[in-house]
Amino acid sequence: MDHLHHLKDEDVLLLLNDLLEQYGYDFTDYSFASVKRRLQRVYIADRFPGFAEFRYKVKTDAGYLVHLMEQITVNVTEMFRDPGFFRELCRQVLPVLATYPLIRIWHAGCSSGEEAYSVAILLHEMNLLHKSIIYATDINENVLETARRGIFPLQYMQQYSQNYLLSGGQQEFSRYYAANYEYARFSDILKEKIIFAAHNLVTDHSFNEFQLIICRNVLIYFNKDLQDKVLHLFSDSLEQLGFLALGAKETLRFTTVAPLFKPIAHKEKIWRKIAT
Amino acid sequence: MTPLPKLLVIGGSAGSLDVLIQLLPELEPEWPLAMIIVLHRKAGSDTLLSELLSAKTCLSVKEAEEKDMLLPGCIYVAPADYHLLIEPDGSLTLDASEKVHYSRPSIDVTFISAAEVCGGHLYCLLLSGANMDGAEGMQAVHESGGFTSVQDPATAEAPFMPKYAINTARVDKVFNIREMIDFVKGLKA
Numbered sequence: 001m002d003h004l005h006h007l008k009d010e011d012v013l014l015l016l017n018d019l020l021e022q023y024g025y026d027f028t029d030y031s032f033a034s035v036k037r038r039l040q041r042v043y044i045a046d047r048f049p050g051f052a053e054f055r056y057k058v059k060t061d062a063g064y065l066v067h068l069m070e071q072i073t074v075n076v077t078e079m080f081r082d083p084g085f086f087r088e089l090c091r092q093v094l095p096v097l098a099t100y101p102l103i104r105i106w107h108a109g110c111s112s113g114e115e116a117y118s119v120a121i122l123l124h125e126m127n128l129l130h131k132s133i134i135y136a137t138d139i140n141e142n143v144l145e146t147a148r149r150g151i152f153p154l155q156y157m158q159q160y161s162q163n164y165l166l167s168g169g170q171q172e173f174s175r176y177y178a179a180n181y182e183y184a185r186f187s188d189i190l191k192e193k194i195i196f197a198a199h200n201l202v203t204d205h206s207f208n209e210f211q212l213i214i215c216r217n218v219l220i221y222f223n224k225d226l227q228d229k230v231l232h233l234f235s236d237s238l239e240q241l242g243f244l245a246l247g248a249k250e251t252l253r254f255t256t257v258a259p260l261f262k263p264i265a266h267k268e269k270i271w272r273k274i275a276t
Numbered sequence: 277m278t279p280l281p282k283l284l285v286i287g288g289s290a291g292s293l294d295v296l297i298q299l300l301p302e303l304e305p306e307w308p309l310a311m312i313i314v315l316h317r318k319a320g321s322d323t324l325l326s327e328l329l330s331a332k333t334c335l336s337v338k339e340a341e342e343k344d345m346l347l348p349g350c351i352y353v354a355p356a357d358y359h360l361l362i363e364p365d366g367s368l369t370l371d372a373s374e375k376v377h378y379s380r381p382s383i384d385v386t387f388i389s390a391a392e393v394c395g396g397h398l399y400c401l402l403l404s405g406a407n408m409d410g411a412e413g414m415q416a417v418h419e420s421g422g423f424t425s426v427q428d429p430a431t432a433e434a435p436f437m438p439k440y441a442i443n444t445a446r447v448d449k450v451f452n453i454r455e456m457i458d459f460v461k462g463l464k465a
Contacts (some may be wrong), residue, residue, distance in 0.1 A: 009392075031361070031363065031369040033362060033363045033369050033392075036392075037371075037388075037389065074372060074373040075374050076374055176306060219368045220372065221369075224343065249358060250342070270320070
């Protein structure tokens with residue numbers, strides 16, 4: 001990496017300030033190291049001659065902004081990632097949700113939707129999907145478009161199928177999609193029950209009450225203050241005795257909402273709301 | 277704010293665990309740096325690695341958690357399936373983004389991040405492996421004034437990774453295993 005193509009900390013702060021002042025996207029409470037690394041990648045990949053040109057593009061080209069937003073946020077996801085988590089969801093959470101007349105689930109930071117489809121499949125297999133709605137949200141319009149289409153590369157299906165079986169899936173995984181050339185198009189039965197919508201965890205408010213909120217590998221990119229703020233948003237958006245599921249390396253420990261929740265699966269990172 | 281401790285980052289892939297198991301028992305309880313270990317391995321292999329390494333040293337070994345602060349005399353192991361980054365305040369960040377060189381955690385990612393934060397207070401060491409990971413990061417460490425070293429490919433079970441670093445990055449020192457242990461033992465705060 002030569003020095004001309006190395007963003008300095010000051011450059012990153014300037015860009016973050018531009019994104020906030022001009023577009024209302026607030027990354028200032030994100031992990032600095034992670035955001036800097038993402039910006040550095042775009043800066044190199046898009047071959048800007050220098051930082052001034054990069055900044056100018058961001059400030060003047062709304063189309064480029066969409067691209068940049070997609071690059072800053074991490075959009076790596078897969079179906080049934082961490083099968084142990086999904087097994088626990090089926091064992092401890094979904095049977096409780098089954099007792100409700102209408103099941104409302106919020107999947108926050110859903111990216112391109114693979115996990116939302118995974119949850120829909122499990123609900124389907126427990127014969128609960130017909131009375132469920134999954135609100136799947138992300139900050140990023142582009143990935144939501146991918147999520148709505150429900151079309152994913154066929155090459156991943158073998159691995160997803162393995163994850164699915166490890167998660168306790170009971171069918172042939174391939175019955176949930178139609179293979180078409182290099183793509184797998186997921187069934188409308190699943191799509192009908194998922195509402196994909198834009199929501200920014202940093203700036204937007206609660207929009208409903210849920211019995212389950214899933215937000216995995218999102219909080220790791222936030223600083224402590226923002227983590228606390230978002231966890232309060234989740235707590236406020238959960239019904240009493242609702243469930244909260246986080247990523248494998250995320251925790252409520254040392255957060256201000258910790259007293260409101262009781263862990264029901266330590267390793268799989270599932271909590272239940274016991275107080276308001 | 278207390279200043280960051282000096283940091284040693286060790287990256288390894290195939291054949292590197294044996295080297296670590298020789299190195300760690302030789303470190304004294306007062307060893308004064310912070311250490312990060314980034315090893316390639318399969319996702320989902322859990323905390324086994326940190327437990328295994330912990331049994332080999334009197335220093336405190338833990339699987340890195342997000343927001344952990346780098347402390348002298350502590351060894352942090354990058355968890356399987358996450359990249360490990362270092363914040364300007366010396367706290368750790370986990371990152372689930374794309375694999376780099378087919379690897380997550382990637383050695384390059386941690387080397388580069390450490391180089392940006394630690395500058396000249398950084399030592400990096402690249403062990404045995406059959407992957408290109410680590411070389412680009414090593415060059416970044418060099419450019420920020422840090423010290424770069426590799427295991428002598430002749431002593432490595434998988435020589436490709438250290439050899440690739442020697443060929444493409446500025447490597448300050450090539451160590452056989454005994455030299456490496458003595459060097460790490462002798463690091464001063």
